[in-house]
Amino acid sequence: MKRFIGFVRKEFYHIFRDKRSMFILFGMPIVQIMLFGFAITNEINNVSIAILDKSKDTETQKIINKINGSKYFNMEQEITSEAQIESVFKEGKVKAVLVFEKDFINNLQTSKKAEVQVITDATDPNIANTITNYINAILQNYSLEINKSNRPGYQIYTQTQHYYNPELKGVFTFVPGVMTVILMLVSAMMTSISITKEKELGTMEILLVSPIKPFQVILGKVFPYIFLSIINAAVILILGYFVFKIPIQGSLILLALESILFIISALSLGILISTISNSQQTAMMISLMGLMLPVIILSGFIFPISSMPLPLQIISNIIPAKWFIIIIKAIMLKGATIAVIWKESLILLGMTLFFMALSIKNYKIRLE
Template sequence: MKRFIGFIKKEFYHIFRDKRSMFILFGMPIAQIMLFGFAITNEINNVKIAILDKSNDTETQQIIQKISRSSYFDIEQEIKSESQIESVFKKGKVKAVLVFEKDFIKNLQTLKNGKVQVITDATDPNMANTISNYISSILQNYIQEKNKNIQPSYQIQTQTQLFYNPAMKSVFTFVPGVMTVILMLVSAMMTSISITREKELGTMEILLVSPLKPIQVIIGKVFPYIFLSIINAAIILLLGYFVFEMPIEGSLLLLALETVLFIICALTLGILISTLADSQQTAMMISLFGLMLPVILLSGFIFPISSMPLPLQIISNIIPAKWFIIIIKAIMLKGASFSIIWKETLILIGMTFLYTGLSIKKYKIRLE
C-alpha cells in the first residue's frame, strides 16, 4: 500500500511540474468559462444608432434623450434625409436608424397616435430583431409614463423595416461566418504544423544548411496552402450562392482579393505558431484551442461585440476574423466598395506583415 501511495504522489508531482498539463487542467477551463460567460449573451449594450427627426419637436427630443440615457443604445449621429440611411449602414457602425414622422407632436396630440419607424441593418437578423424589440419597449415605457395624466391616452405606432435581409434569413449570417471560421482554422492549422513537421522528421537540418533565406522558407511553406484555401473559399461561396441563395451585391473581384488577403493573413499566423511550437501536437493544440474559441466568440460571427465587456471588445481587435467578417458582409450583403472597407483591409495587411516579421525573427533565432 505504501508503494502504491508513493506511486500516486509521484504522479501528482509529475503533473504539477508539467506546465502544459497544469494549463490544460486549470487554465483552459477558466479561460473558457470567462469567454462563454461574458461573450454569450442575448442582450444588447451600447449599440450605435442614428436618428432622423423630421418633426424636431419637444416630444421627439424627450424620446431621443430617453433612448440615449439607456445603456442599450448610443446615438452615433443625426441624419437629415432618408437618402443618407443606406450610406450610414454601409459604414458598418450604425445598426439601426430611428425615423420620427413629420408633425409627430401634432399627430400625437390631435390624432392620439404618433408613428416611429425603426430601420435596422438585418445582416445579423437576430440582432436586428432584438434592437427592434428593445426600441419598441423603450417607446412603450415612455408612452405609459406620458399617459398617467392624459385621457384619452396617446399611442406610438412602431413600424419596422429591414435593410439587406428583409426575409430575416439566418443563412446570410452563417455563410460569411462559417467561411471565415473554416479559412482561419484550416489555414492556420495546416501551416502551424509545417515547420514543426520538419523538426520531427529530422529534415530541419536540410533547411538550416540550405542557401534559402528565412523569408524564402516561409513563403515556400505558405504558397501551396494559398491555392488550397482559395479552392475552399470558392466552394463555400458557390454553395452559399447556388444552394442557400446568398446574395453577392458587391464586386466579385474585390471579394476575391479580400478573401486571398485573409487567407494569407491566416497562413502567416499559422507559420508563426509553427516557429513557436516544438512539436506538431503542440502546434495543433495551439491552433485548435488557441484560435477556435476566440474566432467563434470574439469575431462577431454569432454574438455582437458591442454587447461584450470592454476588455473583450479590446481583445477582439487582434482577431483577424473580426475584420474579415465585417469586410465580407459589407461586400456580399451591402454592395460596399473599397472606400468603405479600406480601414479593415489595412488592418489585415498590417497583421499579415506583423506575423510574417515575427516568424522571420523566430526562425532566425532557431538558426543560431
C-alpha cells in the same frame, strides 16, 4: 504502498513542472468560463443608432433621451435626410436608424397616434430583430408613462424596415462566418501542424540546411494551403450564391483580394504558431485555444461584440477574423467599395506583416 505513493508524488511533480500541462488543467477552464460567461449572450448593449428627427419637437426629444439613456443604445449621430441612411449603414458602426415623422407631436395630440420608423442593418438578422423588439418595448413603456394622465391614450406606432436582408435570413450571417472559420482552420491550423510535424520528425532541420533558402522552404510548405484555401473560399461563395441565394452586391475582384489577404494572414499566424511549438499536439492545442474559440466567440460571427464587456471588446480588436467578417459582409451584402473598408483592410494587412515578421525572426533564432 510506499512505492505507489512515491510514484504518485513523482507524477504530481512532473505535472507541476510542466507549465503547459498546468495551463491546460487550470488555465483552459478559466478562459473558457470567462469567454462563454461574458461573450455568449442574446442580449444587446451599447448598440450605436442614428436619429432622423423630422419633427424636432419636445416629445421626440423626450423619446430620444429615453432611448439614449437606456443601457441598450447609444446615439452615434443625428442625420438630416433619408439619403444619409445608406451611407451610415455602410460605415458599419450604426446598426439602426430611428425616423420620427414630421409633425410628430401634432399628430399625437390631434389624432392620438404618431409613428416612428425603425430601420435596421439586417446583415445580422438576429441582432436586427432584437434591436426592433427592444425599441418597441421602450416606446411601449413611454406610451404607458404619458397615458397615465391622458384619456383616451396616445398611441405610438412603429414601422420596421430591414436593410440588406429584408427577410431576416440567418444564412446571410452564417455563410460569411463559416467561410471565416474554415479559412482559419485550413490556413492556420493545418499549416502549423504541417510544419511542426517536419520539426518533430527532424526533417525540417535537413530542409533548412539544404541549398534552398529558409524562406523558400516555408513558402513551399504553405503554398499548397493558399491554393486549397482559395478553392474553399470559392466553393463557399458559389454555394452561398446559388444554393442559399445570398447576393454579392460588391466587386468580385475586391472580395477575392480581401479573401486572399485574410488567407495569407491566417497562414502567417499558423507559421508563427509552428515556431513556438515543438510537437503537433502542442500546435493543435494552441490553434484550438488561440484561434477557434476567439474566432467563434470574439469575432462577432455569432454574438454582438458591442454587448460584451469592455475588456473583451478590446481583445476582439486583435482577432483577424473580426475584421474579415466586417469586410466580407460589407462587400457581399452592402456592396461596399475599398473607400468604405480601407481601415479594416489596412488593419488586416498590418496584422499579416506583423505575424510574418515575428515568424521570420523566430526561425532565424532557431537557425543560429
